[in-house]
Amino acid sequence: MILPIVAYGDPVLRKKAKPITKDYPELDTLIENMRETMYGAYGVGLAAPQIGLPIRLFLVDTEPFSEDEEFSETEQEELKNFQRVFINAEILEEEGDEWAFNEGCLSIPDVREDVFRQPKITIKYQDENFKSHTEVFDGLIARVVQHEYDHIEGVLFTDKLSTLKKRLIKGKLTNISKGKIKVDYKMRFPAMKKKR
Ligand code: NI
Numbered sequence: 001m002i003l004p005i006v007a008y009g010d011p012v013l014r015k016k017a018k019p020i021t022k023d024y025p026e027l028d029t030l031i032e033n034m035r036e037t038m039y040g041a042y043g044v045g046l047a048a049p050q051i052g053l054p055i056r057l058f059l060v061d062t063e064p065f066s067e068d069e070e071f072s073e074t075e076q077e078e079l080k081n082f083q084r085v086f087i088n089a090e091i092l093e094e095e096g097d098e099w100a101f102n103e104g105c106l107s108i109p110d111v112r113e114d115v116f117r118q119p120k121i122t123i124k125y126q127d128e129n130f131k132s133h134t135e136v137f138d139g140l141i142a143r144v145v146q147h148e149y150d151h152i153e154g155v156l157f158t159d160k161l162s163t164l165k166k167r168l169i170k171g172k173l174t175n176i177s178k179g180k181i182k183v184d185y186k187m188r189f190p191a192m193k194k195k196r
Helices: 027-040 063-067 073-080 139-152 163-177 190-195
Strands: 045-047 057-061 083-095 099-103 113-117 120-126 132-138
Touching (some): 027 045, 027 057, 045 139, 063 073, 073 139, 099 139, 113 139, 120 139
Antiparallel strands (some): 045 057, 083 120, 099 113, 120 132
């Protein structure tokens, strides 16, 4: 089932999400629905707060990046096969000199900006079977994981922009929060909620 994606301006996107246990109700269905929602919107990642749930769960699938010729063949192959469910993730370490990449977000349609992040991360998480992992990621995979991880910490990529850039996109963000935007996937806007 495709779930509506929560738009910029909804307070759920600003909450520090809570850990979950194996007993979380209908977790398998939730993950399946989130996966369908992410693919339906051509996203490379989706975090639970983006479908309205303040829990520490996000999915990443970098396959759509694998066609990008900006990357080497080895990188393309790696991007093609990278698919993970992250539960209760904690980033343990971020390393290296920050690099810029043009990011977007399903909750902030039509806004794309260069964001600086460190290239290498060590992350501890549980998978969909609640098996624990500690892994090191770098490059674009680390980037997508960092973006999704920010969502469970209540942080959006637009928070990381310069004061000037923030000022330049302010009007666009206000329009998104009011639902004044055309999107080709299902969204839920904060203003719509208030009208009920
Ligand atoms: Ni996002």
